[in-house]
Amino acid sequence: MTPTTDSSLGNPGARSAPGTPTADAAGAEPPHPDYGHVRSYVRRRGHITPAQKTALERLMPRWAIPYRPEPLDFAATFGRPAATILEIGFGMGETTAQIATARADENFLGVEVFNAGVGALLKRIELAGITNIRIIQHDAVDVLRDMLPPDSLAGVHIYFPDPWPKVRHHKRRLIQAPLVALLASRIRPGGYLHCATDWTNYAEQMLAVLSAEPLLRNTCDGYAPRPDYRPRTKFETRGLELGHAVHDLIFMRIPAVP
Numbered sequence: 001m002t003p004t005t006d007s008s009l010g011n012p013g014a015r016s017a018p019g020t021p022t023a024d025a026a027g028a029e030p031p032h033p034d035y036g037h038v039r040s041y042v043r044r045r046g047h048i049t050p051a052q053k054t055a056l057e058r059l060m061p062r063w064a065i066p067y068r069p070e071p072l073d074f075a076a077t078f079g080r081p082a083a084t085i086l087e088i089g090f091g092m093g094e095t096t097a098q099i100a101t102a103r104a105d106e107n108f109l110g111v112e113v114f115n116a117g118v119g120a121l122l123k124r125i126e127l128a129g130i131t132n133i134r135i136i137q138h139d140a141v142d143v144l145r146d147m148l149p150p151d152s153l154a155g156v157h158i159y160f161p162d163p164w165p166k167v168r169h170h171k172r173r174l175i176q177a178p179l180v181a182l183l184a185s186r187i188r189p190g191g192y193l194h195c196a197t198d199w200t201n202y203a204e205q206m207l208a209v210l211s212a213e214p215l216l217r218n219t220c221d222g223y224a225p226r227p228d229y230r231p232r233t234k235f236e237t238r239g240l241e242l243g244h245a246v247h248d249l250i251f252m253r254i255p256a257v258p
Helices: 050-063 074-078 094-102 115-128 140-146 167-172 177-186 200-212 234-241
Strands: 084-088 107-111 133-136 153-159 187-197 216-218 247-253
Touching (some): 050 115, 074 107, 140 177, 177 200, 187 200, 200 216, 200 247
Parallel strands (some): 084 107, 084 153, 107 133, 153 187
Antiparallel strands (some): 187 247
8 A cells, every 4th residue: 555756536645555575765864763664665755744744753653553473363452353454555545534434433553654645545534534544654575474363364355556657666565475375364244345446557467467376366357346334535536537547456365275
């Protein structure tokens, strides 16, 4: 799952999702104090509103989890035992908040690094009275590797990550074989990985990489129809009206072969 200057259809601002191996951009904004650091992808300077800044200062202690290199206890973190869904790069949090509200019996863990996006989701949490979202403002690869136990997640959402359209930048794309293998190891058997993109070339790469992961099985023949739980934002609707294709991919975690 981040504010950039790129246009984003399905999840506004979700273009620089964590996990892309590049150096920090010059002049990048720092993450909120005490909630981790980011070093795994290009960070562009983003605008943050006074309301988002205030939300960061007031609400981070209530809804955010500091990065620590130790396994996360989901029941203790959320105050209840429930299926937990990870979202990587939630942008401004519109989709995250809508899904968490509709699926109140599940827990949602959002990983994002940009202050504006984190502040925006914190505002949505407070305004809507949402209690089943927690945020980690840190590099997603570190979180996956160090904080999420194997076979622990009921699902993973990665919506409209940065497509890095230039061929020479494809190596920066989030959906690469090593990350997918790590993701698959953290999803429990029967859980799912749901990706969405509005770039056909990236969708083709996603399909190839996900299909090659031995712990994942496609739930459809190729691309999946948009499930009801993923809301269609105004940005996605606008893109569809302009003729842009949006591709969903939903893969299920299968048991490891002994």
